Amino acid sequence: xxxxxxxxxxxxxxxxxxxxxxxxxxxxxxxxxxxxxxxxxxxxxxxxxxxxxxxxxxxxxxxxxxxxxxxxxxxxxxxxxxxxxxxxxxxxxxxxxxxxxxxxxxxxxxxxxxxxxxxxxxxxxxxxxxxxxxxxxxxxxxxxxxxxxxxxxxxxxxxxxxxxxxxxxxxxxxxxxxxxxxxxxxxxxxxxxxxxxxxxxxxxxxxxxxxxxxxxxxxxxxxxxxxxxxxxxxxxxxxxxxxxxxxxxxxxxxxxxxxxxxxxxxxxxxxxxxxxxxxxxxxxxxxx
Amino acid sequence: xxxxxxxxxxxxxxxxxxxxxxxxxxxxxxxxxxxxxxxxxxxxxxxxxxxxxxxxxxxxxxxxxxxxxxxxxxxxxxxxxxxxxxxxxxxxxxxxxxxxxxxxxxxxxxxxxxxxxxxxxxxxxxxxxxxxxxxxxxxxxxxxxxxxxxxxxxxxxxxxxxxxxxxxxxxxxxxxxxxxxxxxxxxxxxxxxxxxxxxxxxxxxxxxxxxx
Numbered sequence: 027x028x029x030x031x032x033x034x035x036x037x038x039x040x041x042x043x044x045x046x047x048x049x050x051x052x053x054x055x056x057x058x059x060x061x062x063x064x065x066x067x068x069x070x071x072x073x074x075x076x077x078x079x080x081x082x083x084x085x086x087x088x089x090x091x092x093x094x095x096x097x098x099x100x101x102x103x104x105x106x107x108x109x110x111x112x113x114x115x116x117x118x119x120x121x122x123x124x125x126x127x128x129x130x131x132x133x134x135x136x137x138x139x140x141x142x143x144x145x146x147x148x149x150x151x152x153x154x155x156x157x158x159x160x161x162x163x164x165x166x167x168x169x170x171x172x173x174x175x176x177x178x179x180x181x182x183x184x185x186x187x188x189x190x191x192x193x194x195x196x197x198x199x200x201x202x203x204x205x206x207x208x209x210x211x212x213x214x215x216x217x218x219x220x221x222x223x224x225x226x227x228x229x230x231x232x233x234x235x236x237x238x239x240x241x242x243x244x245x246x247x248x249x250x251x252x253x254x255x256x257x258x259x260x261x262x263x264x265x266x267x268x269x270x271x272x273x274x275x276x277x278x279x280x281x282x283x284x285x286x287x288x289x290x291x292x293x294x295x296x297x298x299x300x301x302x303x304x305x306x307x308x309x310x311x312x313x314x
Numbered sequence: 315x316x317x318x319x320x321x322x323x324x325x326x327x328x329x330x331x332x333x334x335x336x337x338x339x340x341x342x343x344x345x346x347x348x349x350x351x352x353x354x355x356x357x358x359x360x361x362x363x364x365x366x367x368x369x370x371x372x373x374x375x376x377x378x379x380x381x382x383x384x385x386x387x388x389x390x391x392x393x394x395x396x397x398x399x400x401x402x403x404x405x406x407x408x409x410x411x412x413x414x415x416x417x418x419x420x421x422x423x424x425x426x427x428x429x430x431x432x433x434x435x436x437x438x439x440x441x442x443x444x445x446x447x448x449x450x451x452x453x454x455x456x457x458x459x460x461x462x463x464x465x466x467x468x469x470x471x472x473x474x475x476x477x478x479x480x481x482x483x484x485x486x487x488x489x490x491x492x493x494x495x496x497x498x499x500x501x502x503x504x505x506x507x508x509x510x511x512x513x514x515x516x517x518x519x520x521x522x523x524x525x526x
Contacts, residue, residue, distance in 0.1 A: 270431060276411030276424030278431040282465050285438035295428050 342445035347404025375430035390522035403433025
């Protein structure tokens with residue numbers, strides 16, 4: 027169980043909204059994150075576990091596994107999110123220019139995001155023929171799909187989490203509601219040393235993708251001796267690994283199935299994890 | 315938005331059906347980076363339209379945007395087939411700028427890497443939406459059994475698209491067409507050297523037969 031009430035020990039599955047209004051059993055409003063076992067892990071924690079293991083030799087084109095040390099710089103381009111803005115932008119413009127127009131970094135998509143299973147139902151209609159004139163410099167070769175409408179989205183940390191986690195993150199626990207260290211058994215006290223910090227009144231849900239390690243050294247996942255089979259790992263990774271993973275600037279890992287399955291597609295990347303997508307053709311048709 | 319989208323989709327589908335008889339089939343040239351896709355596309359375009367060619371390079375990921383050549387009319391054995399050829403960026407599961415740093419400055423390598431990644435996304439999108447058939451190009455001097463090849467051919471099969479596998483670079487000493495035939499026995503494999511123009515007669519005969 028990923029979430030555990032630090033007061034009474036009740037556990038909640040990842041994504042549970044039960045705990046948003048406090049622990050139903052004891053009313054406690056502070057929770058800790060406990061990684062599930064890899065085989066039954068949910069999206070958020072097992073992602074880190076797989077990265078920690080760092081050893082799935084043929085997962086990425088037989089050229090090695092992701093460097094665990096680079097994981098801290100990872101940004102995930104989440105395909106669960108869908109742009110809710112759209113505007114005409116010629117495909118040939120420099121991506122940086124387009125990205126500068128982005129004002130969506132604070133927008134949240136989780137409420138409208140489609141799940142992968144929904145995307146599988148997406149239409150397969152063929153877009154209309156590229157209306158842009160051929161480029162003289164390319165001798166009648168035309169840039170495919172060069173006239174498009176781009177929506178933008180910039181996944182923030184919160185958007186890569188389950189919505190429940192994101193919600194929980196924003197909740198502030200009043201200091202007077204926090205149990206004192208002496209109220210808790212030693213094991214739990216160890217898990218929440220930050221209570222002693224007067225500034226730390228914010229609940230911290232699991233955050234395996236965070237670039238900065240928590241000051242109190244809480245471990246959200248760690249390699250265990252019980253490693254699942256390569257097949258399990260692969261299946262899990264396939265499920266979680268969405269579209270494009272930025273290991274470092276200029277270093278990417280791509281999930282081909284996810285790229286193939288998604289209705290919109292990424293047309294421009296930025297190293298900070300932002301990206302521009304081309305919205306579905308049916309939307310674009312309406313703008314033209 | 316849902317209703318609107320559905321309406322648009324249905325109109326789009328109806329339009330596709332209406333014009334499908336007249337439209338040439340769009341054939342995507344797919345494969346891993348540096349298999350010779352652009353060289354092949356250029357060879358075909360040059361042979362049948364006389365047009366000049368796009369950029370070929372020994373550095374992987376030279377093609378970072380899908381490009382198409384429309385209305386390429388190929389005649390074979392009295393049969394004429396008109397196709398649109400889409401030359402796609404090489405598909406891979408990993409892109410690393412360090413692959414290019416021997417050839418260019420680091421900033422350029424990083425940019426190339428980013429564009430290559432965007433190119434893969436575009437290639438996959440085209441495969442999903444925009445191609446009626448696939449020419450899958452492999453470097454016959456390389457091991458064909460890779461995750462990328464297996465996955466892409468699996469996707470192509472799942473879509474029931476007609477596919478031809480082109481065992482390219484047969485001019486290389488390490489070339490092994492049989493290795494490719496053995497890897498994908500369910501598909502027709504055509505040996506060729508797009509660079510040298512070897513066996514292009516058989517190439518065009520198969521294109522006319524499969525995509526006509």
